[in-house]
Amino acid sequence: MHGGRTPEDAIDFSISINPYKPEWIDDVFERAEKLSSRYVYWEHLEQKLSELVKNDVSVTAGATEAIYLIGIHFLRELESVVIPKPTYSEYERIARFFGCRVVEVPLSNLESIGDRLSSSSAIFFCNPNNPTGRYYSPKELKPLVDAVEDSRSIMFLDEAFMDFVEGYRSVDSENVVKIRTFTKSYGLPGIRVGYVINFEEVKEYRMPWSIGSVGYAFLEKLIEDKFSFLKQSMPKIWREKRKFESKLGVKGDANFFLMYMPGAVEFLKSKGIYVRDCSSFGLDGHIRFSIRLPEENDLLIKNLIEVMG
Template sequence: MNEKIEVKPRKALEVMKPYSPGKPIWEVQSEYGLQHVIKLASNENPLGPSPKAIEAIQIALKDLHRYPDNQSQLLKKTIADYYDLHADQVIVTNGGDELITLVAEAFLDAGDEIIVPGPTFSEYEFGAQLMGAKTIVVPLNDAFQYDAEAIVAAVTDRTKIIYLCSPNNPTGTYVAQKDLKYILDTIPKRIMVMLDTAYSHYVSEELYSDGMEFVRAGYPLIVLKTFSKIYGLAGIRVGYGAAPQKIIQSILQVKEPFNVNALAQTAAASAIGDEEHVLRSQALVAKERERMYASFDQLGIKYTQSMTNFVLAELGPESESIYMRLMAKGIIVRHGKTWGLPLHLRISIGMPEENDQFIAALSEILGSV
């Protein structure tokens, strides 16, 4: 048909940029004609999914003709029991990304403001743009650490939500418990804080808090968690939020029915109790992260100490060229321009042999730059 299409999208779409994930393995294989590709780009668990989750999925397959539980009641109760919460303080979502969007839809009006750290995960700003709200960026300091006083100082009469990613993606740094408490105690109670703790299981610092004690204490805080990272369930998309019941109830008003599929619900309910898988995953990341640091030290590469399963490294003006040359060798990482860090690469922790191949390839590239 040749008729001119006159349907116009919302004005918000003029500034919105869809999320850009790391390249999938199949795409790099096709583009470069490679058989073997290592993906160190999306912060996935290299050990794979929780074995308990796999077992639960296999049992549930026979019931795929049934709609899933609209409210994910079994999973909500399992999560609530795990964190000593009430079930009405939990919402289950199609990955953490859906929760971010639902929070924006439930709480933001056009003209409202949100505060985010910079650099950080892009989906917080995406949700604000969707609702016509304005994003105020409070930069992390030179060491990519949070400045709690600067965050509080950025609050205005229009501030509605403060987003804190802790540990932060892409820097791996975190908000200390005392700083989180300072922010919560200082800002007006009309402002909600969303604490994204997708990588909390990898944190070893005693000064850290995943925010759950503040939820239990009734602060206007929603904690985001996910089964995509340490539990290895990224492929079936299941996340959740914990907050006071009043906040959860508001979010439920905009939630789509049957938003989390039945396999995701049953897998997550089993995975959360898979302590062996969690401990193995934590041990692998802690050991391999230190090995990556040592390799970077030998190569003279600056990096940020991380409390996550990835490391942000500064490669300088040649970083994009290095990124492309690594990909040509079958190693996918993330280039930092996504976050306004054109000198950096973000590297996910893989299996030991994958990390060895990455370091060997990087060493060869740096030797020829």
Template sequence: MNLPSHGSNPQYLFKAMGRTLPKQFIDFSANINPIGPPSDLKEKWNDFYNEIMVYPDPLAVRLKDRIAEKEQISVDSILIGNGGAELISLVARYLSGKKIVVIEPAFSEYETACRANQCEIQYHQLKGPNFELNLDDLQTSLLNAEALFLCNPNNPTGIHYPKSTILSILEECEKQNCYLILDEAFYDFLIDYDSFIPYINRFSKLIIIRSLTKMFAIPGLRLGYLAAASNIVTELSALQPHWSINSIALLAGELCIVNNEFIKKTQSYIREERERLLSFYKQYHFEFTPSKVNFYLLRDPYLEGQMDLFEFLIQKEIIPRHTFNFPGLDGNWLRFAIKSKEENSKLMEVLKEWRHLHSSSLPEG
């Protein structure tokens, strides 16, 4: 069965499974803010209409200015992209032909983009359920490496690695003359996050990628940004198509990037729902990753693989994200986004039904 390599767009999943997409379903496969876009975006939407007749600013000056002010860095160290996917593709092209290490499990686009640019790929595999990361284990993998991709908070596990760990990796990369591409697509779901953007002035080969589509629930607009030393940004800019980001996305970004109240509201909601879900999973003997963001990995430890559970959920019109294309996971986990309270409750109800149907597999006592 050739399942889709991304979440969302469930019609392709159902087609691959030889099923008809139901009229009603809950899609847990896309890690988007369940609150939806900020209300001020909707209020301004009609005003954006006039901008479709005007070419977008190819330099994205106003959005860069707002990011620079928020992050306290130079605008010359910022590159705006058509979502994180474009920025990953640009970085892969910049690294064309180099030896790349990807800390797995990880977002599959790193490998896809790097292979398209004739990079030599090596995995550094972390082991579940805690997927611990430390420099001692990584040092051998870094020998002769020219670039390292690290997703933090990690997609698909939801685990956030502490600042001390990332700093030790940064220092080792600097010694080895190795780029560190730090994908922080979900950083703003963390409460009291300690930003690494100030470190672009200290570490010459640090490249940070961030997404605005996840927190602000605007994946249809495609928007993200990259922070790095100005010379790297200049070289990456030369690889980017002109007018890569549309006018509406830029205007939306200008509104969203300064909406700290919305971010705090989301963080509080996600933490509350995550604690409720994980408490339920513990009670009903499901294994899960110690996520700190808006998604997590889950498995029934009494199954050899998770396909039976996956198909049971599909039958119940609940769509999880499979993990067959995450090296090291190989379908042995399912990924779920945190959704609305009602949708999360429905998921727990269905998993409770699953557990009751398979109660004979539980250990006594």
């Protein structure tokens, strides 16, 4: 369902990552090998990353570790967690892990969420949303952020796919903890490196050396690169996205699309193509597929058209 278990010779559209890789990736692994014989500390890199993103950041082993560290600090003191659905399943899992009551609300009805918030609650919000790919602008999110501030609750804003959105802008509020990751936008989900904004306390809970030598070496090169890789690769993805939109009639703001297409998973698998079965999101019959290299995208489009008849 989430990549990693597909055959190595398959074309895997089930994981939504950048299909391109930085030209300096070999340098990362060479540097990591030299670092592997010692304990690595990244405080100075954390400071350099803060300067690069123009925010005080706390480095974590990807966005998912950040979610669990947030749970240790916040959720054990709260009564309920509001989760607009469909969305990433780990939000509900971590909320139940800490004994919080889960309040599910339809993502399509954000106006009603404010009534469910209080000083003893929090909300998880994914922007752009996974699995719909829908991006919510600061203007669209303002009523929700206002409700969070008025109720003295807190919003955990998961921006894992933000780099794939053209012209992405984030909301600003002291009541919003932002969770970000590099593993998707750099096409390297096995390298667990992300960060948190507006939550310095995360440093009290994270395990020492959690990103390891590979994560350390990756962070070094990323800071040196100053996001030039993203500036080079994202326009290529946006061009391919328009190809899907014109030929399949799908819409999405991130690097993936959601479609209702019963039977497509098994049909595509027979062709050596893997897409995400969205039943775990509560969306039976739906598939989610990412944007890959041009020739791979052409093959997927061809087969999806065949499924559509």
